[in-house]
Amino acid sequence: MPGLRQHGHVFFGDIAVRCYRHKVRWMYDERDIRAAGRAFVELQLDLDDVVDVQLPPYRDIPERDPEECHRPDWRRRLVSWMVDRARNKLLREERPYEEWGAWRDIGPNGLPGDLTWKEFVTSSSRARHLQNIAGTRPLQLMAWSGETWLLPRAYAELLGRWEQRESELTARARLCSCGAQGPYWGGWRRYNTRTGYVTMCPPCAGEACQLYTGHLRGVLYDALRRLSTRADDYLCRLCNESPATAWDHCHEHGYVRGPLCGSCNTREGTGLPHCFLRLEGAALHLLECRGCLEQRTLPRRFHTSVVRAHLEQTERHGRCSRQPYAREVEHEHGVHRFQLECSGWHASRWTKDVTASEVAALVRAFVDTALVAGDGRPSPGDATGAG
Template sequence: MPISREYACSLFADLTQNATVPLDPDVLLYMPRLREHGHVFFGDIAVRCYNHKARWTYDERDVRAAGQALADLHVDLDDVVDVQLPAYRDIPERDPEEWHRPDWRRTLMSWMVEWARFKLVQENRPYEEWGDWRAIGGNGLPGGLTWEEFVAYSSQARHLQNIAGTRPIQLLAWNGETWLLPRAYTELLDRWEQREGELVDQARLCRCGAQGPYLGDWRRNTRTGYVTMCPPCAGESTQLYTGHLRGVLYDAHRRRGTRADDYLCRLCKQSPAAAWDHCHEHGYVRGPLCGSCNTREGTGLPFELECSGWHASRWTKDVTAPETAALVQAFVDATLAAPESGPATG
């Protein structure tokens, strides 16, 4: 049966309260990487998310099975291995797809470097004095960072303490030469890397067999959850907007009962819409836009302005950002040059 995220989190926490692997049940609430593959991970165990009556939910059986499996997982804290953290590399030095692939060892190193940088910023030291701040010190941490500082900084940000629904910092130890973690735990995270990569690759496939971008640009949120559709398939499965909400207020009940993702984006006419664009001055619906066009509108993409708020003289005009800037400048110049007795015309 479907259960709420809140109940799923509480249930999972109860089931795993004595687990030997430190877990973060709250990932069931904020659902990291939901768009990429539609699951929440605890180690290598994936719990599927469902869109039920416009709310994200879980199947109680899935939550119970995951909780029981992790409660039964035995981790010998004395059987440890060298985790061999890689050297840190900036994002521009990496292939974008490689950077976003799951890699828990790289993530641990990134945390350390990020907090070493944060410490230097907090100390208000000029960049010229940072020196070789990425150099690893005798305690295994870069930039003069102490273990106490690393733990304290990490506690301030959830995404810098959680890998696959687990908390590795609670198990991490330095032996004077290298970082150590329990063998069973490292094997669990290795299996997670493989499993998450498989789910992402599966989720990238459109029904026609075309493979989408790794970051999920073809992923669309529908009534039943995220699906992958290439632009041609998206065009076949959605309809063109014909202006039937012309003159309807954005907050009106009639608009709320019509889903934007039933229509193609009014601008690019390639992707399913994600939201209803509306005039912020008059409040009337202008049309459905996909997420990309909704954020790019007015920043260089030609777009159609149309609002039925001007009942006496409705107008439609295709303009670009430079043209918009020129129109605004012309209006300002005309206003400043006009007599004080009345507004400028034109």
Template structure:
């Protein structure tokens, strides 16, 4: 029987009240592994996610089975093993393949060193005073961080205290020489690594040709029935490219409603089956079919980053209203300004590109703060941009995008 995420979370929490392993039932709400493999893990137990009537659900039998199994799991807190944590390496130092595979020991190390680094940043201590912040103290933690500081800072975000739906910091102890965990729990996390890799490997296979795709699920796209994995060539063969036949059509029209978006390739990535008709919320015109990932990026992603994507500006201009007015939806205007400032503004004679962010808006003037502090002392300054200047920058951006496509901009004088 399909049940909602909310009921599944409540039911699981009730069933595992007596569990000796600290669990995070909210994983059933957030579904962190949904795109990668379509399951939620609690230790080495994988609970499958289903899509029922376009909503993600669970099978009540799966929730009850997982809850009972975890509630009955015996944990001897006196039977512990030494946890051999690997040497800390930041993302730039890691092997690319290493980043993709689950490793709970490496995750613990990352938490420790990341929180030690954040502590120094929060204290606003100059970099010259950081010293050897990676040095491990007598309590097993780096950066002169106490255990209480580590727990509090990790608790500020559930992602920083959760591994496989469990909370290892509630069981982790320091012996004076090594970190320790109950043997049963450490074995459970070892099995999780294998099971997670197994599910991801299976989910990476193209459903048509069997080719193996990227680890993070770049070939996976959501449909009304759940996620499907298809490589770009197979998607190109199975779905037709969009040729603009709905250009100028209102999103709420019967013509749009009678045309399925999932018959087409995503207009932006051109690698996945589309799932929705993207449209301009300000003019109401259809822009084209998008996959779920591209649609989310367009609607909720950072505007400046979206506009840097190939074909993104021209996709927005599929709206007849935006095209005729030589503009973009309002949410992208300041992204255009930010990009312009970062490309043109410099701190004195420095050639380093600054970072720009909006810090205020009053009386038709937008104030931006530009930062070059990573390279210069007091490398911060402000720049005011009027509404008229924003309008001109957006029009110039649109004209440049149209020129690259060799599509003439509309003549404002034309009727």
């Protein structure tokens, strides 16, 4: 239900059904559902009255305007599906890229490369949640005439009305109460635990929320829950733009770190550790946990990222000046084995073993560097003097 964040509605064809948050659950109004059902019953779909779909040529995302990338366009979405499936077919066949040829060129069957209609439909069925437009499944109605793709006229007109309605709702949802307009894809859409999503620009969010001053540092999360202190009264202490939605806490020591918005909390909990550590203030935020601070460590899930970044900054293939790529390939008997790959002129691959004590020393050095820097912007590889 991606529309919830974007504009608070879910589409059934060209009908937008508004969603409501009630007691931590998202709900529909039954009257809206019944109205949508009646509209579908009245839709006259003549399979003999068809129109040329007129699919546009494929364009890579870097070639497109950022606004265009997210603007509803059902024709461009169909083209993207076709190209993605053609690319996935070549990847599954493990053919070298040099042998792909003009794989994006449209073949005699209307599909790119040598993709067949059966392969297209079969691969699409494996990701059905990605193969719908406006709550409908267009592949079941498409037909190839030998020269162009066809769809029933009534259905193509329905998708056109969906594009217009989706654009209108998104444009309205981009407006903050002060009148300022935010980025197209929900840049100012903030999740509020009381009302669901609201649109709020950073200045308005700063005025509406309190700044967290660290007054809960050293408090256990379980004790905080008993106090019923609300996180959404505060501004996210990482991005400093969105109202917080949850109290972030250390799962290893149990101490509260501070209030985070939904996006920052997700990055910390389930996002890529090395990406989170690059965020401004991320390392110091993790050290808001009294246990981590006293032990000069980080949660275990971040240890590998610290070591990996350190190896990439210090290891080199002979006299090559290129920074290699490192990844952990094995962890056994307390030893972490990393594989490093250099993409220089003389490409090479080698391994590096790091013991548990060396990992602890690297993490401690990284923590010390973060505390000395004080601005929350140390690189994960800044663990000099360790190992």
